[in-house]
Amino acid sequence: MNRTQPQGALLVGSVNYDDAETTMRTAAELMGPLLKRIPDGEPGKRFHWIMFQPDVLGQTDGIERVGEHPIPLRMLDARPLRIADGVDPSKLQLPPLGYAEAAVESYEIFRRLRDEGVIAPGTRFQVSLPTPLAVVGAFFPPEQRAAFEPVYREAMYRELAEILDAIPHDDLAIQWDNAVEFGIIEDVLHRGGRGAESWWGDDVWAGLTERSADEASRVPLDVEVGFHLCYGDVAEKHFIEPTDAGNLVRFANMLTDASPRPISWIHLPVPIERDDDAYFAPLDDLRLGDDTELYLGLVHREDGADGASRRIRTALGHAPVFGVATECGIGRAPEGTTEDILRTHAEVASAW
Template sequence: MAQPQGALLVGSVNYPDAETTIRTAAQVLGGRVKRIPDGEVGPRFHWILFQPDVLARAGGIERIGDAPILVKGLDARPLRVADGVDPASIRFPALGYAAAAIESYAVFTRLREEGVVPEGVRFQVSLPTPVAVVGAFFPEDQRAAIEPVYRDALFGELDTILDAIPHGDLAIQWDNAVEFQIIEQATYAARGKGALESWWGETWAGLTARAVEQAGRVPIDVEVGFHLCYGDAGEKHFVEPADTANLVRFANTLFAASPRPIEWLHLPVPIDRDDDAYFEALERLELPAETELYLGLVHREDGAEGARRRIEAAQRHVERFGVATECGCGRAPADATEGLLRTHAEVAAAW
């Protein structure tokens, strides 16, 4: 069995600060990574859960419920547009993504000057999609009106990042997770969890058109990648994918319509899937020559042995890919983080 080439850090890394993340990733993974994130430290530790605290500061936005729903200091209560307020009139404050990226990039460049980060490695910034935040925190009857307002605020954060960080140093990853909750809504509802319906009409056309728009917002001299995700709350997917068919369908539509190259694509692999049925659809993946594929088959519970078992199964259906976790490692126990990084290094070859 040949080793996969390269590793991707999906975004979240359970270290206390950006310096620890960047320094450790560079030292452990060496020439296996082309991009290093800051680990989504601080209030970003639980992906988008910090956004309600930010958005609630905007005039015309109210919390739903009187009692805070606290998760490590973050209030996860949902939001609503107040009665009588035109959603188009709302102006959200800075969302926090640009400020965090600029602060962490300063750490990244210092470590590069010290020789810790190799020349040519890019600084990776992961961003949620508007569908994720709007779908997670706003009522169904308000989503269509508030989505473009949040979208413009998020694209403004992206523009600030693009203005502040040299394009040759930068890589942007779009995290598509709530999108797959919508795609899998029938299965999700059947398990008693309640479906998150689309609010724009035809599901596949709406979701993939948004992904194409997100790709096009990133200039050609900045790398862009897509993390297709089934969630990671408590290290569990919101629903386990039956196979890679929906992931492949989404990716192929994105590749065909994107106005620019996609530098990488990440797909999850559940820990118990080392069977042909899960991977067979990858034979239909129309992966462009310039796009790197990363399979999220590294799991802390079974380490290199389990990863190699899933690699062998994947290699029966797709020739070239690198390795990753299925959804970062920010929710894994802190004492497992370095072991997860070392598993990446053990099972993947350098570029």
């Protein structure tokens, strides 16, 4: 392995195509041996990450939509949710969340494309899931989160179990998406109050990383598990720009220590304007497992290979072995830009 340049690439999850087959065909064609895992691009109602969950959960007896009028987001209604007065959250019967159904459907496309030789043998099918905390923290009022979180967590774990039952384990990789967690860590304004002020647990850092360790534990050892650490991507902007990679490294280290199983990869974002040593310096203290791959989200649509290469040169002084990625999914990138983004990955990374 050449230890002086990035090795491989990661597609974080969403890709700006209308269907899973186009995503997988195009990614395999343009990125091929760079990818150990390939997602379905989260098309359809999943195009905006968790924003379809209010429509799903709003079907539940005992859960209400907040506000009289829908908040349209393409085909979705983005209004938040609340548990109705007098309802015991533990008695709620949530419907299927939609993640398992989508994964099983897309896996059949993945398998067909692999059989046709489009996707290389040994490539895994990547399923990206939000942490349960993300949905609870994004859509429910602060005073209801502690009681509802275990209910939603069990519903998400049922989705995971269905995925594990339906897809051969040696074909599968699960990624947990951690974004709302960093809204809490950074104490930024989000629905229901400022981050730390609306936290419903005890110690913030221990509570968040223990949750992620539990999520890792639910993935069997013969299935890969990775974590995408995220600062959001609404209109291609973070909810706050991190001062440096310090909180990302702290979270990754604590998760590595707490996880009862090896973590296959961890992804850390890099803001477009950060090509300075100060941003990357905390990577000097990153402690990942021997078999954990590091991906840095330093590929950006706006400045392509030149900008990525500039950030890579600085990052190499602090993390000599890593793969490349965008800082978040590219499902909301402007139409017509997706192939160029994929080509940039290929231009700045080499195969494993």
